[in-house]
Amino acid sequence: MPPGTGARAGVGAVGHARRVLLPPRRRVGPPGTPHGATAATPPRPRADRVATGIAWAAAGLVGVVAVVGVAPRLVGLSETTPWAQGVQLRAASAAGCLALAVVLLVVAGLVRLARRRAAHRRTPPQALALALVLVLVAGGHAGALALRPEVPAGTAAGTSSAREGDLVVTALNAGPDGATPDDVAALALRRGSQVLALSETRPEAARAVADALAAAGRPVQLLSAEPVGPVLPGSWADGLLLPLVRADTHLLVAEELGPYVAEPAPPLLGGAVVARPADGDGPPLASVHTLPAVPVLFDMDRWRAETAMAVALCARLPGGVVAGDLNATRDHAVLRGSACDPAAAVTGGSWPTDLPPALASPIDHVLADPGAWSVVGQALDDVGSDHRAVTAVLRPRTAP
Structure with a gap:
């Protein structure tokens, strides 16, 4: 047997018999970082923070306008544009809110797909939050339509209830x-x-x-x-x-x-x-x-x-x-x-x-x-x- 053959075979056998567990890899910080310390997550660029803030502000503004549109009379805005038109056309308002919610969800999905290879894959939370609000607002308009006093079924086909003196x-x-x-x-x-x-x-x-x-x-x-x-x-x-x-x-x-x-x-x-x-x-x-x-x-x-x-x-x-x-x-x-x-x-x-x-x-x-x-x-x-x-x-x- 050539020298060293048994040793190599033994190592191979042990390698097949045992699974070696390695400690998790640590991110090494920049030069000067103490040994064993991990690097802190780098802060997002200021432009990203500003864009995120603007997105939340825009989503909040649209959400507030939509929520107020369900019952603008309660806050004294029922005769002010755009709420005066919104309550006059509740069916259109409900349909518009649902359509916008669908568009937001589609756009959010496309953004997530575009980020698949990036480190940040999270779906834009602003879009999800606003879509949820719009769905609830559409439900509010639908509820108002359902509760609206309508022509009673018993008299919709005629006015036979009239009598002398009416x-x-x-x-x-x-x-x-x-x-x-x-x-x-x-x-x-x-x-x-x-x-x-x-x-x-x-x-x-x-x-x-x-x-x-x-x-x-x-x-x-x-x-x-x-x-x-x-x-x-x-x-x-x-x-x-x-x-x-x-x-x-x-x-x-x-x-x-x-x-x-x-x-x-x-x-x-x-x-x-x-x-x-x-x-x-x-x-x-x-x-x-x-x-x-x-x-x-x-x-x-x-x-x-x-x-x-x-x-x-x-x-x-x-x-x-x-x-x-x-x-x-x-x-x-x-x-x-x-x-x-x-x-x-x-x-x-x-x-x-x-x-x-x-x-x-x-x-x-x-x-x-x-x-x-x-x-x-x-x-x-x-x-x-x-x-x-x-x-x-x-x-x-x-x-x-």
């Missing part, structure tokens, strides 16, 4: 190229409407509706809004859009209620009609149409002022009814603070008709003095406009 009121934004006069007249006849509040209806179309009702044996008195000029400072777009805004708002009152006399109405650019019974026997009535809360088209101060003027009619007309397109919902503080108790405000998802009523925005209303009227029936109807007609059956509180 007042049937219909509010409809017919649209300049939407519902035809025949469609509107047929709706009024089918619902037994004694009061019809029309907006965005040309004078000739309103007259055609009145003629059609008269021909059907239901004559009505037609009262139309007087055009008004700019009464408030507007936005840059007002100079272009105001000439296109016409006070095409009308009030049709069944002759069976007696003659009505128009009185001064609020200067709404969309039009307003206020009328009282000539003999004083009957409810005062108002048909209104306020400008929409679209800041890129009209100044928000104008929308707030017009909505407040329209709702103020509830206090001005005790025992009365105010109907029309208010371009506001009960999530806006102005309606909550009106003399027309929200419990007696008939509303539904009236706009747009492209969405089902459960998701549409309830901006068309029949508002009644809760001390004089109780709501016993309501209905929503699609008659060809981008707005649904809202019909309410009101019963006098003094009725047996």
Whole structure:
């Protein structure tokens, strides 16, 4: 046997029989580091810390805006952009929050994949936190939609609950190229409407509706809004859009209620009609149409002022009814603070008709003095406009 063969074989045998455990490797610090000491984790560059702070701040800002959007009225922001628009279009707000959450999660996943070969593989926590907040906010909007007072199932198909002495009121934004006069007249006849509040209806179309009702044996008195000029400072777009805004708002009152006399109405650019019974026997009535809360088209101060003027009619007309397109919902503080108790405000998802009523925005209303009227029936109807007609059956509180 050659010298050293047995020793090598022995070492090999031992090597196969035993597993040698080595101590964990330690990172050696820079020159001058004491023996056995590990190097401290180098601090992140200042630019990285600033970027992280900005990311957290941006995520926090978006999160706060979204959370406040669920109930802006609680913090006095329900009539301020963007929350005024968000609560008016809760379905769109919920969908937008979910879509943004999905985008954030996808981007976070892509960032993590891009860092696979880097030492820092953690998913951006800002994106995950904001995505979670947005999902919760979307759930809040969905919950508000689910809890929103809607047309009762028992009366959605009709207003058969009406009886003698009740007042049937219909509010409809017919649209300049939407519902035809025949469609509107047929709706009024089918619902037994004694009061019809029309907006965005040309004078000739309103007259055609009145003629059609008269021909059907239901004559009505037609009262139309007087055009008004700019009464408030507007936005840059007002100079272009105001000439296109016409006070095409009308009030049709069944002759069976007696003659009505128009009185001064609020200067709404969309039009307003206020009328009282000539003999004083009957409810005062108002048909209104306020400008929409679209800041890129009209100044928000104008929308707030017009909505407040329209709702103020509830206090001005005790025992009365105010109907029309208010371009506001009960999530806006102005309606909550009106003399027309929200419990007696008939509303539904009236706009747009492209969405089902459960998701549409309830901006068309029949508002009644809760001390004089109780709501016993309501209905929503699609008659060809981008707005649904809202019909309410009101019963006098003094009725047996």
